[in-house]
Amino acid sequence: MKTVGNTILITGGTSGIGLGFAERFLKLGNRVIICGRRENRLVQIKKDHPGIETLTCDVSEAKERAILCSKVMGLFPAINILMNNAGIQFQMNMTTPVNVDMLRMEIETNLTAPVHLTSLFAGYLAAKEEAAVINISSGLAFSPYAVVPVYSATKAALHSVTMSLRYQLRQTSIKVFEIAPPAVDTELGHQNRSDKSQSHGGIPVSELIDASLQAMEKNIFEIPVGMAKDLREKGEQFFDLMNK
Numbered sequence: 001m002k003t004v005g006n007t008i009l010i011t012g013g014t015s016g017i018g019l020g021f022a023e024r025f026l027k028l029g030n031r032v033i034i035c036g037r038r039e040n041r042l043v044q045i046k047k048d049h050p051g052i053e054t055l056t057c058d059v060s061e062a063k064e065r066a067i068l069c070s071k072v073m074g075l076f077p078a079i080n081i082l083m084n085n086a087g088i089q090f091q092m093n094m095t096t097p098v099n100v101d102m103l104r105m106e107i108e109t110n111l112t113a114p115v116h117l118t119s120l121f122a123g124y125l126a127a128k129e130e131a132a133v134i135n136i137s138s139g140l141a142f143s144p145y146a147v148v149p150v151y152s153a154t155k156a157a158l159h160s161v162t163m164s165l166r167y168q169l170r171q172t173s174i175k176v177f178e179i180a181p182p183a184v185d186t187e188l189g190h191q192n193r194s195d196k197s198q199s200h201g202g203i204p205v206s207e208l209i210d211a212s213l214q215a216m217e218k219n220i221f222e223i224p225v226g227m228a229k230d231l232r233e234k235g236e237q238f239f240d241l242m243n244k
């Protein structure tokens with residue numbers, strides 16, 4: 001895949017991996033559109049990077065996904081890449097009654113949204129000479145971390161649907177990539193931490209992006225990075241070690 005001259009929609013571009021990709025893709029010479037729920041962040045990002053286009057959208061709402069899709073096609077008809085990046089992570093103790101609203105929101109954001117958005121864009125992207133869907137899964141797709149059971153399950157499901165999508169689109173111009181990050185130093189899961197300013201640690205976002213772009217340029221479609229490579233290879237053999 002060429003990494004210049006594209007028009008790219010990144011869901012969840014207000015922080016972390018999405019923002020990192022937005023900045024990098026812009027620098028490389030792409031048109032970049034990001035979306036997210038936090039309007040204050042979108043305004044600040046637009047100030048910092050006037051070249052990044054911003055749209056407010058809550059991808060956990062089906063109606064908002066449909067509106068996002070028609071807005072992007074109307075305003076940025078050259079769109080040829082969709083990056084499904086928006087994600088949330090909740091800790092969940094399944095030994096006592098779970099909060100069903102949180103459960104639904106995690107599944108809707110991490111799994112339903114990428115599947116629905118991809119389906120809304122697929123026909124449009126297929127008309128482009130070169131196009132791509134890039135799904136951000138996780139090393140936890142290959143072996144669950146029991147503290148975040150539903151998060152891990154949504155990422156396993158995203159890995160699975162990405163394989164099926166790649167198969168369904170095999171005769172089109174759309175390349176389907178999956179980036180499976182290891183722990184990356186972002187805000188993900190900050191609501192789980194007592195000190196919200198603390199990160200859960202992990203590799204810098206720039207390291208993830210360097211590795212991902214190198215692989216995408218070589219048309220490597222499944223891209224586990226760092227520790228996620230071991231998880232991809234050995235899968236659930238890692239379960240006991242990870243969950244000690």
Ligand SMILES: NC(=O)c1ccc[n+]([C@@H]2O[C@H](COP(=O)([O-])OP(=O)(O)OC[C@H]3O[C@@H](n4cnc5c(N)ncnc54)[C@H](OP(=O)(O)O)[C@@H]3O)[C@@H](O)[C@H]2O)c1
Binds near residue numbers: 016035184186
């Ligand atoms: N960090 C890691 O260790 C790690 C590891 C493996 C995979 N990942 C995956 O990488 C992706 C990005 O996460 P991150 O680490 O960069 O975390 P992050 O800094 O918390 O970023 C998450 C992004 O998703 C957006 N988002 C969440 N819910 C949304 C919704 N309903 N509608 C629109 N946007 C929404 C957030 O924007 P708003 O809050 O403004 O809506 C934010 O821009 C996620 O899919 C995550 O699962 C992360």
